[in-house]
Amino acid sequence: MRGKLAIGAALVAAISGTAYAGKTLDTIKQRGELVCGVNTNLAGFSSADSQGNWTGLDVDICRAIAASILGDAKKVKWVPLNASQRFTALQSGEVDVLSRNTTWTLTRDASLGLEFTGITYFDGQGFMVPVKSKVTSAKQLKGATVCVQSGTTTEKNLNDYSKANNLGMKPVVFETFEATNKAYFSGRCQAYTTDASGLASIRNKEADKPDDHLILPELISKEPLGPAVRRGDDDFFTIVKWVVFALLEAEEYGITQANVDQMKASTDPVVGRILGTSEDTGKLLGLDKDWAYRPLKQVGNYGEIFERNVGPKSPLKLPRGANNLWSKGGLQYAPPVR
Amino acid sequence: MEAPSKPFRWSWRSAKFRALVYQIAAVLLVVAAGWYLVHNTLANMRVRGIQSGYDFLRQPAGFAISESLFEFDSSETYFRAFLIGLSNTLRVAIVGIVLATLLGALIGIGRLSRNFLIRSLCGAYVETFRNVPLLLQLFMWYFILTELLPPIDEALQPIPHVFFSKNGLQYPIPVWALDHVWVAAGALVGCVGAWAWRRFARHRREASGSAPPVVLPALAIVLAGGFVGWLAGGAPSALDFPEKTEITVVGGGAVTPEFLTVLVGLTLYTASYIAEIVRGGIQAVAHGQHEAAAALGLARSQEVRLVLLPQALRVIIPPITSQYLNLTKNSSLAVAVGYPDIVSISTTTLNQTGRAIEAISIVMLCYLTMSLLTATIMNWYNRRAAIRER
Numbered sequence: 259m260r261g262k263l264a265i266g267a268a269l270v271a272a273i274s275g276t277a278y279a280g281k282t283l284d285t286i287k288q289r290g291e292l293v294c295g296v297n298t299n300l301a302g303f304s305s306a307d308s309q310g311n312w313t314g315l316d317v318d319i320c321r322a323i324a325a326s327i328l329g330d331a332k333k334v335k336w337v338p339l340n341a342s343q344r345f346t347a348l349q350s351g352e353v354d355v356l357s358r359n360t361t362w363t364l365t366r367d368a369s370l371g372l373e374f375t376g377i378t379y380f381d382g383q384g385f386m387v388p389v390k391s392k393v394t395s396a397k398q399l400k401g402a403t404v405c406v407q408s409g410t411t412t413e414k415n416l417n418d419y420s421k422a423n424n425l426g427m428k429p430v431v432f433e434t435f436e437a438t439n440k441a442y443f444s445g446r447c448q449a450y451t452t453d454a455s456g457l458a459s460i461r462n463k464e465a466d467k468p469d470d471h472l473i474l475p476e477l478i479s480k481e482p483l484g485p486a487v488r489r490g491d492d493d494f495f496t497i498v499k500w501v502v503f504a505l506l507e508a509e510e511y512g513i514t515q516a517n518v519d520q521m522k523a524s525t526d527p528v529v530g531r532i533l534g535t536s537e538d539t540g541k542l543l544g545l546d547k548d549w550a551y552r553p554l555k556q557v558g559n560y561g562e563i564f565e566r567n568v569g570p571k572s573p574l575k576l577p578r579g580a581n582n583l584w585s586k587g588g589l590q591y592a593p594p595v596r
Numbered sequence: 597m598e599a600p601s602k603p604f605r606w607s608w609r610s611a612k613f614r615a616l617v618y619q620i621a622a623v624l625l626v627v628a629a630g631w632y633l634v635h636n637t638l639a640n641m642r643v644r645g646i647q648s649g650y651d652f653l654r655q656p657a658g659f660a661i662s663e664s665l666f667e668f669d670s671s672e673t674y675f676r677a678f679l680i681g682l683s684n685t686l687r688v689a690i691v692g693i694v695l696a697t698l699l700g701a702l703i704g705i706g707r708l709s710r711n712f713l714i715r716s717l718c719g720a721y722v723e724t725f726r727n728v729p730l731l732l733q734l735f736m737w738y739f740i741l742t743e744l745l746p747p748i749d750e751a752l753q754p755i756p757h758v759f760f761s762k763n764g765l766q767y768p769i770p771v772w773a774l775d776h777v778w779v780a781a782g783a784l785v786g787c788v789g790a791w792a793w794r795r796f797a798r799h800r801r802e803a804s805g806s807a808p809p810v811v812l813p814a815l816a817i818v819l820a821g822g823f824v825g826w827l828a829g830g831a832p833s834a835l836d837f838p839e840k841t842e843i844t845v846v847g848g849g850a851v852t853p854e855f856l857t858v859l860v861g862l863t864l865y866t867a868s869y870i871a872e873i874v875r876g877g878i879q880a881v882a883h884g885q886h887e888a889a890a891a892l893g894l895a896r897s898q899e900v901r902l903v904l905l906p907q908a909l910r911v912i913i914p915p916i917t918s919q920y921l922n923l924t925k926n927s928s929l930a931v932a933v934g935y936p937d938i939v940s941i942s943t944t945t946l947n948q949t950g951r952a953i954e955a956i957s958i959v960m961l962c963y964l965t966m967s968l969l970t971a972t973i974m975n976w977y978n979r980r981a982a983i984r985e986r
Contacts, residue, residue, distance in 0.1 A: 429660055429661075
């Protein structure tokens with residue numbers, strides 16, 4: 259009888275939850291790798307090739323965080339998540355950071371127990387139609403059937419736009435990304451709607467003939483995409499935030515993956531602060547002085563990450579547009595690293 | 597004669613008292629565990645800043661639903677969206693149950709046929725559809741439907757105002773007017789009339805031996821009742837026709853590929869299980885019954901219908917109840933092929949409001965209610981079937 263009581267007590271202790279606030283950085287350092295939640299397969303943002311190597315903009319952001327905290331951009335465990343699972347995975351502690359083309363909205367910020375650390379990609383929702391439907395504007399899609407993936411901001415935006423323009427569009431909602439693509443390309447729906455960057459990625463990768471599909475010019479919503487972390491751990495939140503800002507500052511001051519070693523010898527005090535030669539800003543974050551140097555050396559600055567994954571020379575061929583630095587007419591503006 | 601029962605004593609040495617104490621302790625333990633789980637969940641959610649509560653049900657949904665029996669506008673509440681989802685699930689579950697039973701019974705009886713071809717075909721059907729996972733079957737049917745049907749701009753028009761395309765089968769439907777209640781009332785009166793006819797037919801058969809037909813006249817009476825009701829309601833005949841616009845066909849009623857996929861997939865899958873249950877039930881009837889029926893000179897079809905099936909029903913109904921429950925719950929796979937059932941609506945709600953636990957608890961409650969209702973009805977029918985055998 260006492261043995262059974264002891265087992266029972268041990269079981270109860272095992273299933274009781276532990277608080278996560280304030281301990282993420284220690285957990286990551288102890289574990290020796292960063293657990294990053296990414297998309298199952300979105301070319302340009304997070305996708306794996308046949309050998310299991312992950313590439314993409316969101317993937318590179320996670321690599322930069324890992325390089326900053328752990329010293330090696332390869333010390334990341336990738337957890338592919340679909341749209342319905344992603345927030346629960348972050349809330350429950352299954353992943354440390356969610357870098358999965360997630361839109362920053364009020365509902366998500368305020369009621370899900372997470373915090374968005376910044377905007378890594380300014381996007382908008384758009385439509386894709388087959389060229390042979392002769393539709394050139396979203397306003398012509400009266401009564402159209404539109405393929406949508408479940409669990410995203412897409413459905414609400416589609417409905418808002420449809421009501422505002424009196425279009426009566428009918429959504430057909432699928433659970434998985436693959437099913438949505440299949441339904442659109444088989445002709446079940448007259449249009450496909452998701453973020454414009456996602457449309458470019460899908461058209462490029464999934465269509466038999468990408469030129470048979472047209473991405474309509476209208477952007478019907480604002481979709482600021484960025485990484486998210488759990489609420490309650492301000493230290494880790496600050497670190498993730500400032501790693502991304504450091505990547506932007508580096509591009510602004512001309513530090514690239516190729517010249518970062520020479521830049522270490524630079525006499526410019528701003529560059530010195532970023533790379534840790536003139537001042538140790540990392541200590542304030544709980545990291546060491548090379549906290550920004552390592553991501554820049556191993557992954558590159560924001561511009562290089564953009565060009566490599568989604569830029570005009572990549573298969574997605576997306577223009578810098580709103581994602582350019584503020585000094586070049588875009589919206590990316592990082593607070594100074596000082 | 598039974599032994600006299602021991603009186604209840606408030607002492608540990610009385611077995612009844614001990615049993616009572618253990619039962620109370622077990623109930624308290626379960627309640628305490630449940631309270632601990634709920635309390636722990638709520639406390640953790642509060643610590644992490646995750647909001648909870650069912651108040652989101654009163655807020656406007658903000659999303660459209662692609663097909664439903666009733667009108668739904670995105671400015672209506674989440675609660676109404678859940679009701680629409682539930683109606684979609686019930687629609688596919690009820691039609692699926694009826695069709696699966698019919699098909700399953702036919703195939704189950706077919707497996708016992710003396711004809712080699714029928715027996716083999718039914719056997720092949722059962723083995724194929726029983727052994728492939730349902731999700732794969734649903735994907736296969738959806739793929740077939742969406743690939744084979746013509747695109748919307750080349751829609752087939754077999755009859756004027758009826759369109760057949762990847763959007764499904766679109767046809768004119770009556771516009772709902774209050775007068776249609778008379779049709780329902782008339783059909784109900786027709787049902788009473790059909791029941792009365794059935795009783796009359798049975799008395800006539802038992803008294804004189806000549807059996808007046810039952811099924812067709814009963815159906816005719818119900819339809820006539822509905823028609824009279826329609827006339828009484830002022831003959832409302834406004835129809836909503838599907839219209840061809842520049843890019844699509846709008847209006848009218850539709851049987852969409854999604855609904856067809858879920859219906860066909862569920863029906864064929866569940867029918868294969870029901871076929872085996874029916875076959876097992878018929879084979880469970882004593883062989884003497886078959887010999888007696890043969891001695892009476894009954895044809896094989898009469899034998900199955902009048903002798904074997906009624907007796908097999910006692911063995912068939914409990915497992916078939918499980919299959920009905922399975923079909924209802926398997927309809928939740930509809931979200932994989934784009935049919936807006938209650939799971940699909942709850943996933944959308946969950947993602948828009950963030951209330952994961954609340955949304956899933958609502959869905960669980962709905963499925964629990966549907967299952968308990970189905971089981972209760974089938975158990976009542978089971979008791980009736982058992983008594984009737986005598």
